[in-house]
Amino acid sequence: MASTTSDAVVETRALTKRYSNGIVAVDGLNLVVRRGEVYGFLGPNGAGKTTTLRMLLGLIRPTSGSATAAGAAPGTPQSLEKVGAMVEAPAFYPYMTGYDNLRMLAIYNGVPVSRVDATLEQVELTPRARHKFSTYSMGMKQRLGIAACLLKQPELLILDEPTNGLDPQGMVDVRNLIIELGKGDRTVLVSSHLLGEVEQMCTRIGVIQKGKLVAEGTIDELRGSASLFIRAQPAEKALSVLAEACGADKVKGDGDGAFSLSVDLSRTAELNRLLVQSGVDVTELRENERSLEDVFMELTGTEAGL
Amino acid sequence: MRAFSGELFKTVRRISVWVCVVGLLAAAVTIGYAIPWIAETFAKNVQGLPAGVTLADLKIQLYPANFIRYTLQQWSSLGGVFALIVGVLLQGSEYGWGTVKTLYTQYDGRLTMLFGKLGALFSIVVLMVVSLFAVDAVSSAGAALLDGKSLDFPAAGVILEGVGAMILIFGFWAGFGFILATAFRQSAMAIGLGLAYALVVEGLIFGLGSLLGDWVKKIQEWFPIANTGYLADAFGRTNIRGLTANITPYADATHAITVLLIYVVAFVAISALLVRRRDVTS
Numbered sequence: 001m002a003s004t005t006s007d008a009v010v011e012t013r014a015l016t017k018r019y020s021n022g023i024v025a026v027d028g029l030n031l032v033v034r035r036g037e038v039y040g041f042l043g044p045n046g047a048g049k050t051t052t053l054r055m056l057l058g059l060i061r062p063t064s065g066s067a068t069a070a071g072a073a074p075g076t077p078q079s080l081e082k083v084g085a086m087v088e089a090p091a092f093y094p095y096m097t098g099y100d101n102l103r104m105l106a107i108y109n110g111v112p113v114s115r116v117d118a119t120l121e122q123v124e125l126t127p128r129a130r131h132k133f134s135t136y137s138m139g140m141k142q143r144l145g146i147a148a149c150l151l152k153q154p155e156l157l158i159l160d161e162p163t164n165g166l167d168p169q170g171m172v173d174v175r176n177l178i179i180e181l182g183k184g185d186r187t188v189l190v191s192s193h194l195l196g197e198v199e200q201m202c203t204r205i206g207v208i209q210k211g212k213l214v215a216e217g218t219i220d221e222l223r224g225s226a227s228l229f230i231r232a233q234p235a236e237k238a239l240s241v242l243a244e245a246c247g248a249d250k251v252k253g254d255g256d257g258a259f260s261l262s263v264d265l266s267r268t269a270e271l272n273r274l275l276v277q278s279g280v281d282v283t284e285l286r287e288n289e290r291s292l293e294d295v296f297m298e299l300t301g302t303e304a305g306l
Numbered sequence: 307m308r309a310f311s312g313e314l315f316k317t318v319r320r321i322s323v324w325v326c327v328v329g330l331l332a333a334a335v336t337i338g339y340a341i342p343w344i345a346e347t348f349a350k351n352v353q354g355l356p357a358g359v360t361l362a363d364l365k366i367q368l369y370p371a372n373f374i375r376y377t378l379q380q381w382s383s384l385g386g387v388f389a390l391i392v393g394v395l396l397q398g399s400e401y402g403w404g405t406v407k408t409l410y411t412q413y414d415g416r417l418t419m420l421f422g423k424l425g426a427l428f429s430i431v432v433l434m435v436v437s438l439f440a441v442d443a444v445s446s447a448g449a450a451l452l453d454g455k456s457l458d459f460p461a462a463g464v465i466l467e468g469v470g471a472m473i474l475i476f477g478f479w480a481g482f483g484f485i486l487a488t489a490f491r492q493s494a495m496a497i498g499l500g501l502a503y504a505l506v507v508e509g510l511i512f513g514l515g516s517l518l519g520d521w522v523k524k525i526q527e528w529f530p531i532a533n534t535g536y537l538a539d540a541f542g543r544t545n546i547r548g549l550t551a552n553i554t555p556y557a558d559a560t561h562a563i564t565v566l567l568i569y570v571v572a573f574v575a576i577s578a579l580l581v582r583r584r585d586v587t588s
Contacts, residue, residue: 054587091408
């Protein structure tokens with residue numbers, strides 16, 4: 001296998017999954033998640049997020065390409081011993097209590113049973129630990145799923161849409177928990193189609209669309225530099241002044257006297273003065289910051305979940 | 307070992323497994339001993355018995371000396387159905403609950419998980435068989451005491467052979483259920499097909515086929531249910547006064563054991579192949 005990026009905890013190279021019905025769920029994906037990051041894997045439903053995560057866990061075999069998770073091939077004991085994962089809805093044995101479900105997994109992983117109480121405490125599920133899993137609400141099931149991930153004290157957490165199906169309070173709780181878990185050396189790879197939560201939780205984001213990584217970077221990098229928005233009348237006169245001051249290629253007319261200018265924001269006062277001195281009425285002048293939603297929609301051509 | 311311990315931990319907490327075990331034991335006591343003893347003690351004017359044979363003569367089957375062969379004859383197929391259901395439950399439910407992905411993302415590899423589960427299944431099969439013989443031994447002693455008959459049990463060696471034979475028979479049934487559940491990734495179809503085969507298919511094929519001649523018997527000797535019968539028959543039939551006993555089985559115990567072991571090994575190998583190669587997409 002090819003050597004991996006030195007601090008990469010997750011790395012995929014041309015990872016591809018083509019199903020027997022011809023659908024290409026993941027198409028030549030190159031992804032690097034570095035140690036200590038909370039990496040948001042963002043994409044609309046059906047973009048290939050879950051298939052990618054399943055391949056990183058060895059649940060699905062790639063058609064071609066390769067991957068490593070926590071320094072080893074996905075699905076091998078060497079990888080799994082360092083990985084805690086929750087893929088889609090958490091699945092446990094309904095006839096057993098939350099405590100017994102975790103105890104069973106502790107036995108499987110050779111983890112001391114004392115870890116069970118500690119992880120239940122960590123996800124604030126101790127009061128319901130002795131109740132059967134089948135009686136749990138969606139939020140409690142998600143929290144038990146996260147507790148199961150934490151049993152092994154993994155260096156890599158893989159969470160697939162962890163706030164799915166939760167009420168607003170549950171979403172906030174899980175989000176805060178993930179932020180907390182991402183502190184320190186632990187790496188978290190979390191998939192979501194919710195921009196707001198990715199924005200709050202993640203240090204870096206990868207956007208996937210139709211199985212391909214279409215953008216990657218920090219939130220600021222993805223947004224790009226801010227521009228200046230001006231609304232002024234008469235429009236022709238305003239355009240002439242702005243083009244002369246900034247260069248025609250920096251000015252984009254949005255119609256109805258609205259302009260977007262790709263200029264340093266420190267020139268705001270100067271441009272305002274020039275327009276007014278030229279007899280142009282300036283009715284609006286502000287920083288025009290692209291939201292992550294704008295970026296997402298540009299990249300994926302879809303409307304983001306909010 | 308950890309996978310085995312984990313599987314055993316959850317298996318013993320599952321009520322449906324105990325329903326199968328207790329159901330088998332309850333059937334063994336009621337259908338195997340209580341109802342026959344009551345019928346053979348109190349029924350009058352029974353038609354169809356050969357001349358000179360009384361209901362009391364039939365009760366010899368219920369006494370301790372015959373409890374091994376009686377248990378094997380009676381439960382090698384019917385009891386096997388309980389083992390089949392346990393085999394299906396242990397594997398099929400994992401797909402139904404989606405817990406396959408939970409298990410496969412733990413520390414051990416898929417095959418270790420599989421063998422841990424098979425170990426737990428084997429433990430339950432042993433428990434079922436030992437409990438079945440224990441319950442039948444106590445029931446036969448009860449029947450003998452009520453009738454004032456001898457409490458002579460078969461030799462320890464015969465008892466061990468009987469238990470071993472039944473473990474192989476139940477092991478086949480449990481393995482059959484396990485592979486059906488693995489293949490279909492669910493419990494309902496696996497139980498349906500398993501029961502259909504156990505109760506109808508093989509009996510129907512060879513019941514009609516036997517009309518075609520002895521060559522059908524030659525084929526049948528490689529089929530599983532026939533071999534569970536051959537193995538049970540290898541322990542002999544109870545000699546009831548006035549009725550034909552000691553019929554010679556079509557194939558001997560060695561043949562039956564070999565064939566059943568081939569089936570069990572094949573079930574394990576195919577299950578391992580399926581578990582190892584298939585994607586987990588649900």
